Amino acid sequence: MTHSDPVTAMRAGNLVVMIDDHVAEGGAELWLAAEGADALAFAHLVRYTSGFVTVAIPAARSAALGLPAMLGAEASFTESRPVQAITCDAAEGISTGISAADRALTARLLADPAATPDDFTRPGHLVPLRVRDGLTDINAPAWAALVLCEIAQLRPAVVRCELVHDSGALADAAHGVEFAHRHGLSVVVRRDLVQADAQLARIA
Numbered sequence: 001m002t003h004s005d006p007v008t009a010m011r012a013g014n015l016v017v018m019i020d021d022h023v024a025e026g027g028a029e030l031w032l033a034a035e036g037a038d039a040l041a042f043a044h045l046v047r048y049t050s051g052f053v054t055v056a057i058p059a060a061r062s063a064a065l066g067l068p069a070m071l072g073a074e075a076s077f078t079e080s081r082p083v084q085a086i087t088c089d090a091a092e093g094i095s096t097g098i099s100a101a102d103r104a105l106t107a108r109l110l111a112d113p114a115a116t117p118d119d120f121t122r123p124g125h126l127v128p129l130r131v132r133d134g135l136t137d138i139n140a141p142a143w144a145a146l147v148l149c150e151i152a153q154l155r156p157a158v159v160r161c162e163l164v165h166d167s168g169a170l171a172d173a174a175h176g177v178e179f180a181h182r183h184g185l186s187v188v189v190r191r192d193l194v195q196a197d198a199q200l201a202r203i204a
Contacts, residue, residue, distance in 0.1 A: 006188040007152045015041055016148075017163070017180040018141060019173040020190040026162055028176025031145055031188075034111035034157035042107070042159070043100035048179070049161035050170075052127070053103065055110050056082065056142035056158045059130040065110070066117030067128050082129045082142040089124030097125040111157035129160075144193040151196055 006016045013036030018029045030045045034055055046053065062068075067085040089097035090106045097106070106126045109115045129142050145158035163171040163179060171179065180187045 004186060006148065006186040009186040010036075010148060010152045010154060012036075013038065013041060015045060015183075015185050017176050017185050017187045018144065018160075018190060019176040019187060020141065021173040022191065025172075026170035027173040028163040028171040028179070029141055029160050030163055031148070032107075032159040033149065033152070033154050034107040034159050035155045037104040037107040037159055039099075039101035039104050042104040045159065045161055046100060048163060050164050050168075051161070053159060053161045054084070054127040054129040054142070055107050056129045056131055056145045056160060057110055058146070058156055059083075059132045061110075061156065062128050062130040064117075065115060065120065065128075067120070067122070067130075069130060082131045082140055085128040085130050087123040087125060087127050088120040089122075089126065091119050091121050097121075107157070107159050111155040113155065141190060144190045147193045147196060148188060151193075 009016050010031070010033045013033060016031045018031050020027045030049055032041055032045060062085045067088060069083045070086055088106060089102065090109050093105055094102035096102065103126050106120070106124065109119050110128060131140075131142050131146055141160065145160055146156050149156050149158055163176055165171055165175065177187060179185070
């Protein structure tokens with residue numbers, strides 16, 4: 001089932017294409033709400049992307065789950081940008097951790113408010129991306145992904161990966177739109193999420 005509305009698509013556990021036409025390279029990602037991630041959607045995501053899958057989560061959530069920044073990562077980013085946390089797998093219910101089903105389970109755990117540090121092994125095959133409180137870089141796609149979660153009233157955790165061409169080159173925004181049309185996926189534009197976040201801030 002397809003949805004033209006990205007909010008509805010996220011709530012339904014479907015992939016969403018994020019496009020950003022204000023970047024020099026790339027500009028298209030596949031997003032999936034972590035709380036509804038399943039093996040089928042995850043496999044589809046991996047098939048058409050770089051395969052380097054991150055899960056955007058608030059920094060406070062990452063800390064609560066015992067997932068600190070990767071060694072050296074803090075020094076590689078400014079205070080305004082997200083930071084890669086130590087990789088992880090679900091501690092139970094998986095095999096090697098690399099399959100679509102295994103990584104989908106790990107993603108769901110990252111979104112589960114009842115999860116604890118003991119529910120994960122480290123290192124693993126999924127990369128949590130710590131989005132700091134008070135993030136000032138509104139150009140960061142990870143930040144925008146959490147905005148979409150807030151709008152959709154979902155738990156703040158989004159599986160994301162960069163869309164690529166068959167050659168392996170990063171796909172741009174135009175290809176992202178074409179890909180969405182070809183696969184019946186919804187499209188969300190990053191700049192629209194910037195505007196939506198500003199409106200949410202005014203309401204709050």
